[in-house]
Amino acid sequence: MNLIIEQGNTYTKVAVYGKESFVTSFVYKKFDIIVVADLMKEFSFTNGILSTVINKDETLINFLEDYLDFFLVLDETTPLPIQVRYDTPGTLGKDRVAAAVGAHFLQPGKDLLVIDAGTAITYEVIEAPGIYIGGNISPGMTTRFKALNHFTEKLPLVVEKEEISFIGHSTETAIQAGVVNGIIYEMEGYINDLRLKYPDLLVFLTGGHSFYFERRLKNSIFADINLVMTGLNRILEYNVEN
Numbered sequence: 365m366n367l368i369i370e371q372g373n374t375y376t377k378v379a380v381y382g383k384e385s386f387v388t389s390f391v392y393k394k395f396d397i398i399v400v401a402d403l404m405k406e407f408s409f410t411n412g413i414l415s416t417v418i419n420k421d422e423t424l425i426n427f428l429e430d431y432l433d434f435f436l437v438l439d440e441t442t443p444l445p446i447q448v449r450y451d452t453p454g455t456l457g458k459d460r461v462a463a464a465v466g467a468h469f470l471q472p473g474k475d476l477l478v479i480d481a482g483t484a485i486t487y488e489v490i491e492a493p494g495i496y497i498g499g500n501i502s503p504g505m506t507t508r509f510k511a512l513n514h515f516t517e518k519l520p521l522v523v524e525k526e527e528i529s530f531i532g533h534s535t536e537t538a539i540q541a542g543v544v545n546g547i548i549y550e551m552e553g554y555i556n557d558l559r560l561k562y563p564d565l566l567v568f569l570t571g572g573h574s575f576y577f578e579r580r581l582k583n584s585i586f587a588d589i590n591l592v593m594t595g596l597n598r599i600l601e602y603n604v605e606n
Contacts, residue, residue: 367409367432368596370459371395371416379593380407386590397427404431413438413600415458434604438462438596445469445602446494457486459592464488464496466595467568470588475562478591479551482571483507487554491562502550505573508543524576548580555583 365387368379376395380387380403387407392399403409412428415438428435436442438461440453446468450456459480467476468490478488481504488499503511505524513521522536524544532538559565569578570591578587588594 365407365409365411366597366600367400367403367407367412367428368593368600369395369412369414369416370462370592370596371414371418373417377593378403379590379597380409381593381597386594389590389593396421397424400424400427411435411600411604413596415462415596417458434600436600436603438599442599443603443606444599446490446496448496450496450498460486460488460499461496462592462595462599463568463570464490464595465598466588466591466593467566468494469594469598470568470586470591471566475565476568477555477558477565478568478570479554479574479585480571480592481505481547481569481573481577485547485550485571489558500554504571505543505547505576508547509539512539512543524573544580548577551577551581552583555581 366381368381370377376392377389378392379389409432411434412432413436414425420437425437438458444465446465448461463478463480467478473492475492476490480486483504484507485502485504486499488496490496509522512519519539520536522539525540528544529537529541530545532541555567567583567585568591569585569587570589574587574589578585
């Protein structure tokens with residue numbers, strides 16, 4: 365089994381994969397050797413990968429290297445099953461790379477757009493041969509709500525609701541409609557414009573707000589909350605194979 369670890373600033377996501385198939389996942393506020401040891405009592409791991417945006421825990425890394433047959437820490441030098449054409453690969457987010465790899469693994473030979481709707485909204489373009497040509501970053505939904513509250517004196521902090529009107533009829537609903545509908549227009553705009561160049565473009569939507577926007581988009585998309593984990597697993601398998 366494969367142990368997939370994505371370590372963020374606040375939470376650590378862990379996924380368990382069998383032979384190219386997802387088994388289960390967990391989210392931890394605190395992640396250390398004790399947590400890993402408990403996981404290893406439950407699952408028979410042979411390989412593992414760590415993707416982290418925080419300082420590396422060398423003690424944890426040494427523990428994983430000693431326990432697993434093959435262990436990989438993802439960085440800009442890691443061999444990938446896709447080509448990355450990005451001017452600053454050292455600054456390219458590991459989650460962005462993994463999402464691109466995951467989408468290409470699930471839909472090989474297709475032109476792809478990956479939208480990750482989280483704290484930031486990222487747009488990644490992968491051409492059919494498996495060439496990542498780049499992407500864009502914009503503020504996520506919660507980030508936009510917080511920015512309107514933080515950078516103004518009178519606008520309240522609101523959150524998304526299930527029902528969003530096209531035009532707001534109060535300050536609260538005006539903010540909700542402006543932010544949510546603005547993001548929808550943004551996403552649809554990217555999809556429609558990219559389809560002028562890539563007529564058969566397939567679109568993946570992932571991230572914490574993926575399902576919120578999935579049912580609001582007019583375009584056909586694949587919503588996959590585990591896309592980054594699938595990509596990390598594919599990167600791991602690729603390096604084990606090679």
